[in-house]
Amino acid sequence: MQGYRTLDFYKHADITHDLHNLPLPIDTNSIERINFSHILEHFVYTHGLELLKECHRILKPFGRIDVYVPNLTNCALVLLGAKILRAKMSPEMGNLYGKGFMYEDREQYNQFHKHGYISSSLKEILKRAGFNQIKISGSSKSRRQKGDFEYARFNLGWFASLISPTELHGVGYK
Numbered sequence: 001m002q003g004y005r006t007l008d009f010y011k012h013a014d015i016t017h018d019l020h021n022l023p024l025p026i027d028t029n030s031i032e033r034i035n036f037s038h039i040l041e042h043f044v045y046t047h048g049l050e051l052l053k054e055c056h057r058i059l060k061p062f063g064r065i066d067v068y069v070p071n072l073t074n075c076a077l078v079l080l081g082a083k084i085l086r087a088k089m090s091p092e093m094g095n096l097y098g099k100g101f102m103y104e105d106r107e108q109y110n111q112f113h114k115h116g117y118i119s120s121s122l123k124e125i126l127k128r129a130g131f132n133q134i135k136i137s138g139s140s141k142s143r144r145q146k147g148d149f150e151y152a153r154f155n156l157g158w159f160a161s162l163i164s165p166t167e168l169h170g171v172g173y174k
Contacts, residue, residue, distance in 0.1 A: 007019075007026075019039070019043070020047070022051065022054055023054055023057070024054045024057075026058045029057075029058070029059070029060050029061065030060065031059050031063060032059075032060055032063050032064070033063060033064045033065070034058075034059065034063070034066070035066050036055065036065060036066065036068070037067075037068040038068055038069065038070070040069050040115075040117070040125075041069050041070060041114065041116065041117065042112070042113060042114060043114055044114045044115055045115045045125070048115060048125065049128055052065075052067075052125060052126065052129035053130060055129070056129050056130040056131060059174040061174055062174060063173065064171065064173055064174075065131060065170075065171070065172050065173075065174075066171055067122065067169070067170040067172070068167055068168070068170075069117045069122060069167070069168050069170075070113070070116070070166065070167060070168075071118065071119075071138060072116030072117055072118050073118050073119075075116065117168060118168075119136045119138070122168050122170045123136050123170065126170050126172040127172075129172075130174070131172025131173060131174065132172065132174075133171075133172065134170065134172045135170070136169070136170050136171075137169050138166075138167065138168050138169070139166070
């Protein structure tokens with residue numbers, strides 16, 4: 001994105017840094033806005049909290065953070081629906097939480113989710129990290145129309161998205 005700098009574990013970023021290693025290599029009060037998209041769930045809760053505290057440190061006064069995470073409520077609905085309907089789950093659902101502990105390769109291990117969030121827990125971790133004026137919203141990104149029942153019969157994730165958003169978006173200010 002124009003006007004943004006990127007920080008990532010991989011060398012394609014403007015700043016290459018492993019988020020497991022804190023502090024972040026960025027000056028205090030130097031960033032106006034942080035887009036933290038589908039990162040937080042890849043860390044255990046305690047490290048995620050420390051990482052958000054680091055984000056708070058590097059934000060300028062009145063700076064904004066946008067945090068996007070999968071909605072654990074939606075994931076639970078999909079798993080519950082599969083059990084009730086005796087449906088076969090897609091392989092990627094099994095990879096969301098916990099299965100990553102089987103891997104010794106750190107790069108592969110980092111691809112899996114270590115902690116899940118619902119609206120209240122996302123709000124709570126942002127508050128504990130020092131953010132205020134916190135707002136949590138949800139969205140469901142579906143390629144199908146809600147009236148397409150034929151598709152819904154074969155896609156539990158789509159059906160669950162009618163009940164609960166698939167993604168949570170938290171906004172907080174310093």
